[in-house]
Amino acid sequence: MSYTYLITGATSDVGRTLIDRLLTGTPDALVLAQGCGDLDKLAALCQKFPGQIRPFDVDLSDRAKVDTFMQLLETAAPAPTHFIHLPALPVVNTKFKAFDQTRFDKDLEIEVHSAIRICRGVLPAMARAKFGRILFIQTSYTIGCPPKNTAAYVMAKSAIGGLVKSLAVEYAKFGVTVNCVAPSMMETNFLKDTPDLIVQAAAADNPMGRNATPEDVVPAMAFLLSDEAGFITGVTLPVTGGSAIV
């Protein structure tokens, strides 16, 4: 069976590392890669894996565009066997008194509402095929006590956690697993709005003495996406160096 991976937020550091991992040694696999205004970041991967990556420029904050994207996929691409949802707006560390409602609403659109619409699009074919893998990226902030000043981020990620558990039980009998990884602070472009001192302090406080990297997180994602992980569903797998333990 050749696999078709639908990856949203594919242009991110994690997305690109994951694509490299999934396509290495699997010439029959296809990646449907969504980005937004930054598809040039996929150029090197497209050269490395000719014909195996189909980039799509879609603004996930616009529901109509998400629906159009799904209609396009239905007619122009094989049904995804795997759906990996990575998009999120960068964390803003801000007190609740300065809560940015507009930004939060946009983050919910990009992260949560788009996930619901895309899941509704891809799940019927997965259920019919009696096989599917859905994977989200959460955060260790949803494990135990979250840090202060991250309400918007933690709320959106918690909504994803609820979706994962709900879909997991509903689709288990169809051979579809739904999981998420929960990395601790990961040093990527995602942290561009996070003060350096917070990043350095997180590294110093981590039991491993450093922050996570995409290379730490992607193998855990690849495992949850693998055939072997077929009996694991509804879980949040912490990838934290020990900084958050379930």
Add this chain to the structure above:
Amino acid sequence: MTEQDILTAVQDIFRDNFDDDSLVITRETCADDIEDWDSLEQINLLTAIEKRFNIKFKLSDVRGLKDVGDLLDLVARMV
């Protein structure tokens, strides 16, 4: 910039951060004196100070700060 200038600017940052317009800080003020002053608030304060004075702290600079006096001295060395 005098130490008093720095103190005044830092006090404004403390007042904004801790939501207390009547907060008065001295060189002797430390985390025990302000209930909400924990490690995360400390980083928020330092980040706001970085922005206000256009300086950049290293974690090793700020880990040993005992009180506002240490903080003012550190800022004075960097501006």
